[in-house]
Amino acid sequence: MNAPANVPTFTLERQRQVVAALRPLLPEGAVLFNEEDTRPYECDGLAAYRQLPMVVVLPQNEQQVIAVLKTCRDLQAPIVPRGAGTGLSGGAMPIADGVVLSTARLNKILQVDAYSRTAIVQPGVRNLAISDAAAPLNLYYAPDPSSQIACTIGGNVAENSGGVHCLKYGLTVHNVLRVRMVTIEGEVVELGSGALDAAGLDLLALFIGSEGMLGVVTEVTVKLVPKPQVARVIMASFDDVVKGGDAVANVIAAGIIPAGLEMMDKTSSRMVEPFVKAGYDIDAEAILLCESDGLPEEVEDEIARMSEVLKSSGATAIAVSQNDLERLRFWSGRKNAFPAAGRISPDYYCMDGTIPRKRLAEVLVRITEMEQKYGLRCANVFHAGDGNLHPLILFDANMPGEFERAEAFGADILELCVEVGGTITGEHGVGIEKINSMCVQFTAAELDCFRGVKRAFDTAFLLNPDKAIPTLHRCAEFGRMHVKNGQMKFADLPRF
Numbered sequence: 001m002n003a004p005a006n007v008p009t010f011t012l013e014r015q016r017q018v019v020a021a022l023r024p025l026l027p028e029g030a031v032l033f034n035e036e037d038t039r040p041y042e043c044d045g046l047a048a049y050r051q052l053p054m055v056v057v058l059p060q061n062e063q064q065v066i067a068v069l070k071t072c073r074d075l076q077a078p079i080v081p082r083g084a085g086t087g088l089s090g091g092a093m094p095i096a097d098g099v100v101l102s103t104a105r106l107n108k109i110l111q112v113d114a115y116s117r118t119a120i121v122q123p124g125v126r127n128l129a130i131s132d133a134a135a136p137l138n139l140y141y142a143p144d145p146s147s148q149i150a151c152t153i154g155g156n157v158a159e160n161s162g163g164v165h166c167l168k169y170g171l172t173v174h175n176v177l178r179v180r181m182v183t184i185e186g187e188v189v190e191l192g193s194g195a196l197d198a199a200g201l202d203l204l205a206l207f208i209g210s211e212g213m214l215g216v217v218t219e220v221t222v223k224l225v226p227k228p229q230v231a232r233v234i235m236a237s238f239d240d241v242v243k244g245g246d247a248v249a250n251v252i253a254a255g256i257i258p259a260g261l262e263m264m265d266k267t268s269s270r271m272v273e274p275f276v277k278a279g280y281d282i283d284a285e286a287i288l289l290c291e292s293d294g295l296p297e298e299v300e301d302e303i304a305r306m307s308e309v310l311k312s313s314g315a316t317a318i319a320v321s322q323n324d325l326e327r328l329r330f331w332s333g334r335k336n337a338f339p340a341a342g343r344i345s346p347d348y349y350c351m352d353g354t355i356p357r358k359r360l361a362e363v364l365v366r367i368t369e370m371e372q373k374y375g376l377r378c379a380n381v382f383h384a385g386d387g388n389l390h391p392l393i394l395f396d397a398n399m400p401g402e403f404e405r406a407e408a409f410g411a412d413i414l415e416l417c418v419e420v421g422g423t424i425t426g427e428h429g430v431g432i433e434k435i436n437s438m439c440v441q442f443t444a445a446e447l448d449c450f451r452g453v454k455r456a457f458d459t460a461f462l463l464n465p466d467k468a469i470p471t472l473h474r475c476a477e478f479g480r481m482h483v484k485n486g487q488m489k490f491a492d493l494p495r496f
């Protein structure tokens with residue numbers, strides 16, 4: 001656990017030194033160091049982990065970003081890039097004795113091109129603002145995280161964000177053509193290109209999802225897609241979560257790729273329905289939302305095919321949206337699942353793991369068993385089509401030991417994901433939240449390769465250090481504390 005949020009872990013002398021070096025580089029008011037100004041930056045959306053920043057900087061253009069990075073490199077001051085702070089893995093939590101570099105003021109949409117179907121934007125542009133700007137051209141930006149009204153494209157690039165429509169349209173990595181970024185040395189590098197391919201190694205795919213550890217984004221070229229003529233959603237109810245999980249696999253097995261395929265269990269639908277009045281069956285054990293979009297004829301055919309698959313999979317009720325207003329109402333419950341958790345619990349801990357679709361039913365049963373083990377409730381919402389789980393573990397931080405149990409519960413879910421052939425994250429990233437779970441999924445040799453990539457971009461390990469990639473010593477310590485199935489990973493590494 002990190003130091004208490006109200007206890008600074010930096011010296012005033014060091015703070016004064018860094019502030020004095022940065023102030024001449026930035027406009028008035030763009031270097032924050034008083035506690036009342038820096039406190040809002042102490043965490044991202046994972047508020048359980050906090051660290052008061054030593055300094056926060058708000059550059060307004062690329063040249064200022066370059067100057068900040070060069071100065072911090074010379075001062076050996078760690079830097080944490082930050083977007084809107086909506087991340088859920090602690091990736092934007094400050095580093096003690098370090099600088100938070102916010103890209104919030106780099107917020108211009110530089111170009112929207114109907115002919116190439118692209119937009120060029122700065123990292124502080126909100127996800128939804130891209131679609132708003134492209135709407136007059138009948139285009140939009142496809143990745144749609146639940147936080148899209150607030151999250152920024154720079155943060156989406158850092159975490160490789162997805163959303164409810166990622167099954168058909170892909171994650172951020174599938175919708176970005178080019179990234180312009182600045183290294184810790186202050187060098188501007190362009191990855192990818194405006195074309196469909198670029199010469200050399202695919203460093204663009206490497207950079208997307210690197211959680212601010214390789215460079216700071218200053219410009220992004222994204223793909224835009226045409227708005228579909230028609231979109232309709234099936235809402236299917238099931239009297240058993242296993243049937244609902246199997247239905248997901250059956251839809252994909254039938255050769256259907258819906259625009260969106262989401263699942264919510266009874267706990268989720270019951271906490272959401274009073275909040276948004278989406279029309280959910282609160283007596284159903286599971287609800288599936290299956291969207292089809294495209295030309296009217298293909299949507300009609302796909303809705304009919306999906307309905308047949310869902311009925312044969314055991315659906316007890318099926319409703320199909322008749323207009324766009326009803327479609328958005330069906331989706332509103334899924335989009336608001338996280339904030340709705342506050343109606344039934346003082347706190348929640350949102351996990352993020354990915355599993356093979358065919359194991360979905362099995363994993364749901366195992367999570368139910370874990371609820372009994374840890375004495376905590378769990379509301380399950382999923383990007384079911386691609387196997388991306390978002391269990392919401394409900395707890396009360398005011399009750400001694402409950403947060404620690406929630407953490408253990410979450411770690412157990414992630415280990416289960418690895419056990420069934422999945423991974424510990426789908427779109428939220430590793431940050432600090434899942435850093436021990438990296439020791440479960442990867443070998444010492446694999447982690448050493450990850451560090452080699454980091455070293456190639458950031459020799460001094462100043463960009464978002466101590467995030468995402470654990471040290472081998474950390475894994476050895478974790479292994480000694482945590483024996484799984486009688487085996488202890490990294491046990492051969494020396495203790496220190």
